[in-house]
């Protein structure tokens with residue numbers, strides 16, 4: 654190649670490079686202005702909350718519940734009625750919670766239901782009952798959740814005739830550790846700013862699946878005007894200062910006391926009765942009489958200490974759910990290595 658050809662060749666290469674750079678810039682700008690159908694959902698996917706919650710028409714819910722057929726009711730709480738439902742063309746059973754109309758009315762304009770549900774539907778954890786979607790219409794607020802068998806912890810512990818024997822010490826420890834991990838996840842790892850507060854941790858909000866794993870349900874939505882069902886599971890400050898992570902810790906402590914004693918909270922009486930006995934190590938009086946006490950009491954002593962710390966009077970002095978979950982995880986591991994007896 655002579656010098657003139659070399660110059661021409663280099664000029665041609667430079668020109669080609671400049672054209673390619675210009676084409677790339679033009680392509681980039683046009684993509685920004687007009688996102689292609691492929692890129693748009695990807696952007697939405699970056700917010701798992703927006704991507705997951707499904708908005709159902711009221712007619713879909715009506716079809717799935719056979720017109721809110723009372724035969725499909727699986728639970729009735731102070732905030733709503735829960736139905737077992739199946740959407741036409743779908744095999745999976747779901748749980749549909751229809752909020753009481755009086756609460757919907759009372760909380761009209763209080764918070765943006767759909768955006769709260771979208772945030773909650775981003776929860777993804779083995780100890781959390783997933784929220785799948787919602788339906789909203791005048792006077793109607795409905796939450797669609799994954800259906801979790803077999804029962805809630807309140808029923809197993811206090812109502813089912815064979816509940817106590819099904820819930821041996823090993824299972825109680827697994828359930829307690831699972832609930833702790835579930836609430837820790839809500840508090841610390843949910844996408845909502847500052848985490849998500851459950852609002853009322855209690856045994857009926859702990860669903861137990863067929864493998865006796867605990868799944869925390871009904872989290873993050875608080876309707877004003879609801880008192881029934883909360884008393885005994887929230888701390889004294891709740892009534893002036895509202896729900897907080899610390900009030901969730903208190904509720905968890907009460908759940909742990911119910912697991913240890915087999916007794917119901919009875920509007921806070923359980924805390925007053927059980928905590929002094931646990932502190933004095935009077936386990937013969939305090940442990941669930943329907944179970945044989947383990948011969949090695951180390952686990953029970955530790956669980957009693959955790960429960961007492963969680964229901965402490967002062968919010969500031971309570972452990973965080975991160976600390977509680979860490980202790981219960983260790984207890985679970987210890988149990989796997991050494992057992993209760």
Ligand SMILES: Nc1ncnc2c1ncn2[C@@H]1O[C@H](COP(=O)(O)OP(=O)(O)OP(=O)(O)O)[C@@H](O)[C@H]1O
Pocket residue numbers: 727728729730731732733734735748750782798799800801802804805857858860870871881882883
């Ligand atoms: N996702 C679910 N899968 C299966 N059963 C569920 C599900 N969610 C709720 N339930 C059942 O419905 C019952 C009623 O639930 P809900 O949260 O409305 O009230 P509660 O906890 O019993 O009472 P309250 O809200 O007054 O404290 C639960 O205890 C549980 O047995």
